[in-house]
Amino acid sequence: MNYGLIVIGGGPAGLKAACSAAEKGLKVLIIEREAQLGGILKQCVHDGFGVIRFGEKLTGPEYAYRDITEVKRLGIECLTGTFVTGICDKDGGFVVETTSAQGIRSDFTEKIALATGCRERTPRQVNIHGTRPAGVLAAGACQNFVNLKGLLPGKRAVILGSGDIGLIMARRLTLEGAEVIGVYEAKATPSGLQRNIRQCLDDFGIPLHLKTTVTDVYGDKRVEAVRVSAVDDSMNPVGEGEIVECDLLVVSVGLIPENELAEKLGLQTDPATKGIAVDQYMMSAGKEGVYAVGNALHVHDLVDYVSEGAATAGADAANTRKRSLVKVGAEGLMYVVPQYVDVSDANEKKTFYMRAPRDMAVASVKLYADGELVAERKLKNVKPPEMLRIQFKFRASDSITLRLEEEE
Amino acid sequence: MSEVKLTCIVCPNGCELVAEKCGDGSVKVAGNLCPKGVKFATDELVRPLRTFTGTAATAFPDFPVIAVKTDREVPKEEILRIAEYVNSLCLTKRCSPGDVIVKDVLGLGADLVVTADMN
């Protein structure tokens, strides 16, 4: 079949990109590898989603349900249980090869949106040693077992990493009757949102140990204990540490965008975001017609912004632009998305997503276009876990730089 | 009474609030970007409220459990009691988001609703 846009991934990013492309009249196909649409939201049974987009606190499944309902209303074609095995350029568009229980299939599309989400860093990627028993799980896998399979993987849990999924799981495990001994974080500041620390840990009296990590796992068949140890400024363990008895170690130590398909298309990833570099419409800087949206592009803090970016990409898929790209300089920031701006575009409004490298009480983001300061935004309580989203209206032709400065 | 530091959990802004209970029982709040912060801080000092979210077991093998929540906030100190109650349930009817499965949970004034789609 021929499509205007094939969206790979049926999570919140893919669903929204598909809807906004379909609204512009494109023939859209969503390819989802799991049996049901919704992506990771299916297992996020907690609430807090959609406050910005819908003005109400929804649970993950409710948020997904709204987009899925819209996908159905628009009559968008969906292939679930379908896995993309190949993707290549053809005649200015792309051929997408898939496999499913129905067989293999090959479709042509003018444009493509990568909405493949992200995966978790594994315990081994943070240098956990010792034995390899059952009961050591990435937070997302633990969430899947508890929230979708109805299986509790342990009754006395240690959580490594203060990422949001880890914090959420601390509360979930508690509500499921498990004892959460503590959350351990190697960094000096929490990785998750402050409000999650309040409502997931503080509400239940779960301690958060900063500058402390899990170094070793003990136990043959199942986890029997872990060794926790203080770390120095370069996050290397110091001293002997102490043994904490537990039957479950949940590891929530970061997310990495999944970009295997982008790599198949020969696209390089931005080392800062681990996603591909894009322009303000989330179109790949390296290849026309390829969009990356949601956590495949960069790891978001809120699904509302995932949907926002995906909507931008989906709507743009109906357009033809003759691009003139200018790289966005990022100073004092961990990263900025988009990494490029198409300066030939008539729309002056551009949304930037960025992350600060460290906590700042007061700061400002300054935008320089063609060497001149054209806009400035004051910010309070800047924290790395909280993504900064700023819209600017400006024109530029040769250079764009964003600079984050801490203020007294 | 002394000042209390709070992080507002109502929206993603996550405002860092400073709240103080005055002699007349009213609460003085600073640090909020919107009026929701005042309500949150007041509740927090008087009677903290939370929405319960979790899962309930079902009789269907394709959905061993299903996501549920209280349709409004309930007193924070009741959350664990609600969890225990919900953990004892087992649904025998396929549900869609919004379907009420328990009315007035534990007499707290909130209904338990399903938030995921089994159909």
Place this chain on the structure above:
Amino acid sequence: MAFVEKINKKLKKKGLNVTASEYNGAVRLTGEADSWEEVLEAGRIAAHVRGSRGVVNDCRLKGRSPETVRMPKNEDKSLEGIAPDVLVIGGGIVGAAITRELTRYAVTVAVVEKEYDVGTAQSARNDGMIHAGIDLKPDCKKVKYNVRGNKMYDALSKELDVPIERPGQLVLYTAGWQKLIFPLIKLRGLRNGIPVYPVSPRGVKEYVREPGLGFGGFMCPSAGIVSPYLMTIALMENAAHNGAKVYVDTAVTGMEVKEHKIVSVATNRGTIYPKAVVNAAGVFSDRIAEMAGDRHFTIHPRRGVEAVLDQKAYPKAKCVLGKFVISGSSGSGHTKGGGVIVSIDHNLLLGPSAKECAERENEATTREELDEVFEKQSRLAPELKRSDIITYFAGTRAATYEEDFVVEKSAVTTNFIQAAGIQSPGVTAAPAIAEDVARWAVQEVLGELRKNPSFDPVRKGIPVVREMSGETRARLIAENPDFGEIVCRCEQISKGEIIAALHTPLKVDSVDAVKRRVRAGMGRCQGGFCQPTVVRIISEELGIPPEQVTKKGAGSEVAPYPKRGSV
């Protein structure tokens, strides 16, 4: 005995509180040592003196309680009274190769393995090299079986449907002068039947995208790679297909030996009455030898740690890379020094390290060891990054003080055959060892080498959909839609492959057993996504409640507490 005196003199000179005595034609060391290093030193001293059958090192380490053995959790009488012609103890690659070889003959065979699956110890915890054997001392059993075994791998690969590759091993010089030694290496190769040719410093670039050592080296083109656990599984599946009985979760707890003959073998599942017994018990092979009344060697475990790199790093090396090491007599001289291995699954492996340790089943990794492995081996290909590592593992080698294999028909216990002390290059040597051991065992039982006329050497592997052409894949999915449904996204493993693994001739009911057969969970997410699904498939397919599905056998339930409300 002359060797006893000599050894005692040497021990005394070293100031060790250890005494040598004669025992079963071997030298037995007793006493108490302050450190594990002292225990080892005593053993090495004894091994250096010729004349004995080997070293039985019973030195105790001060303050250390006897080592506990990981035992199966089950106990029953289901094997009580069975009487196979040959009982093989140990389901590693050596035991598997022997068991299969035995099924070529007109004997009945049973194999017992104390773990939940075959091939979980050394046979899973190694780099899968089919060694050329150039680094081995001439005239030892290791080199004899290595060279023979290496040549058998092509046929084995075809018969058992287990892929092998022969990318060759490039041994790199660490200094310019080392190339002067090449004629000697070539000569050694000629003597042992191992082809080898020189590679110039410029030639190295063909094999390493960014070489770290610029002095050239030599190539051993017969060096190959295989998945060692898949080969173990395939050998055992084929053995089972040919009638061998494979009992996992079955540990030998004792033997009754009368007049130099094993009468019965006690296990946690009842007593077995075999006509002949084969010892292929890996790191516990000396314990089995003791039960059988012919202990003349000691296993001193030597740990190895190996790092597994993301498949994205695979193009950085084109063949196995090693560093030229001039063998010494110290402990480290007994390893090949490790290297960069281009694994059959297209991950690069770095390692293994080699460290003596007191515990035979210490499979825990440490930060220090991994750091050491990475520091050392990444020098061979400096392009490799620490962040390429997706996982790591450790294993213990069954080293003897003689540093050679014990492959023999027992001179003491008439119906006992040993394939013991097999460490590296055990994977390479296993098929050759199996030929000899099986012949000895059959001769013992039948008095002749009568063949099994219905032996079928062919085993069909599980279809690998990610490697299929579109057409083949389409046909397979049309026959069975499960092969179209991808469960493990990193490695592109279908539900059909996982289900197929559950219905192979051996008992497969755990997540790790599935993983070793079809690679589900071996990719960069390490099962983060697919593990819950794999658990569900095992549960549905085998009809066991999901909370009882294990990671690696009883006691390792992945998520043991189900939520079951009441209506």
